[in-house]
Amino acid sequence: MHVVKSDKLRLIYVTNPKAASSSIFKLMLALSGVQPNMPARKALRRDSFKAIARDAGVSRIKFSRKRARRFQKRHANYTFFTFVRDPYSRCVSNYYNKLNRVAKEYSRNDYYFAKAMQIASGPAAWSSHLRGIAFLKKRISFEDYVRLLREHGIDFSHHFGLQRTAISYNDLKFDFIGKVESFDYDIDVLLGNAGAARTNDDKPTRENVSSGKQDMNDLLTDDLKRAIYAMYQPDFETFGYDRSF
Template sequence: MGTSRMFRIFVVLGSAFMILLIIIYWDDVGASHLYLHTPVSPGPKIPHPPPHHHHHHQPQTSRTPSFLSDIDAFVNQFLEPGTGEPTDPAPADTSNQSEKAEERYVPRREWKIHLNPVAAELRDRQEQRRRLLQEMCANDSVAFPGKNRSFDDIPNRELDHLIVDDRHGVIYCYVPKVACSNWKRIMIVLSESLLRDGVPQRDPLAIPRDLVHNSSMHFTFNKFWKRYGKFARHLMKVKLKKYTKFIFVRDPFVRLISAYRNKFELRNENFYRRFAQVMLRRYANQPTPPASVDEAFGGGIHPSFSNFIQYLLDPQTEKEMPFNEHWRQVYRLCHPCQIQYDFVGHLETAEEDAEHLLRQLRVDNVVEFPTSHRNLTASTWESDWFSTLSAEARRELYKLYEPDFRLFGYDRPDSILNE
């Protein structure tokens, strides 16, 4: 009888352990994506407690073991963050793979050894931006919907802008009209989600634009439910704790101008049908706008910038559907009061910030941020664009985007608001 009971106990324990391994090891949690030749890159500099030695066991009466704590312990084996400083030793070469894998995989180059630390000015800039976010999130004078909710309260559909790279331990929240195409390219290169002739694509600019914005190319938080089921939210928290999280932002008003120029001054059939026709009917005295964008442009018809702003300020707009991602506020896309970002880049300092970030992630030997030669919207154009709006409309628009101005350190545009 005792032997039979012990056998059943071993079967139950063995089954539970195998389920744990399948859940954690089958999919790409941390370095468990079976890419053991590439270690997870370190996160931001975090002081570590002294290591515990086996002969100094601490009593653990404060918490009882659980299935989720077992997950944490397992994942932590792979995700222990380093300092990211040049003095960190290069990771050991663990590229012992099968001959077949070696044939298709091109090993990464040796990690760069930086003799000089990151400039103090750049480190201070990041510290100021992170501190500002924390202060604004704790400041009652800055109020906006969803500010005080917990991460668990964020609906799954609102987590679709958080891209995860498990190979290097990176989470990127992309903001449209803030160089997100190039940052998405970098995330594809890092995650090796695009293969060419069996070899991961290494050149960001060689990735076609239609693939850059193809959701199947990116593993985002809102996809966790399908992959991890009831453990999805817990695993999100594990990765948010262990991975390096970054975001790039820009002046909110300039971002609106950029969105208008890109989506309504250029031929875009999708945006014409979904948004431009609505704007023309409601605000441009066009009860029957042209059926297609080609027909509209052929007749010189498209919504004005003033029509676009009217659309944003109209309460009816969000009653019908949430703002499109190209003009949705950053605080709604990336939840900066629920997610503590380790790096906050500004488009206005994009080149310096990109170099600093890639070096902090220790992937600057793997990929470089593509230099954009496209016609960028300049902040000096703001007064010209907004001169077509009434003073009341300009002030109402500022109220709509004020949280983004204050969270990310952009000055109140008094010259525009007081004209």
């Protein structure tokens, strides 16, 4: 698992993929006086930028779930927080942004076809995986995608697994769990509790926003909602999301 720690703010963010994590990385850096000239997640992987962030008291730390309680005990004076997302919305977002991972795992012929089409499109198409996903969506419908997850499982990637598992919900005691659906309000509550505040300059535009309410309404039939709920029932129940079908 990964966390982002800010010594200045005394905050530790437990990362949760596809739940505004890129935006939270960017905000924690901004509040510590660091403004990367690239996406925050990418910057925190570069050694040169890691040193800059470390000097500002921000670090990205990886450790096993077995060490989670020990890590929290060593940081007892920090606020541990995370953000979660409606499982329906997260599933739709993954279709738009991570379909290539499902295809590579469970539908290899479609994956290689999309890769070939992306390569054939020329150098301008090579840098973004989204160009490959555009081809994949012509071969794998949202219904097909949900069926693949139901048949083969969601544990092949932390982007698709349970959010409970991603954040080590059973091992960590959280001081604050926000929701993507009320992101700005919850961030301000969190920072207020921590004795910090955002200025207008510290309010980043959400990064990697890959699906909206209209997309959900267009894609989610009652049958597909039932299938998604069956896979993600623990997240619905733990974080209080409405299954509504």
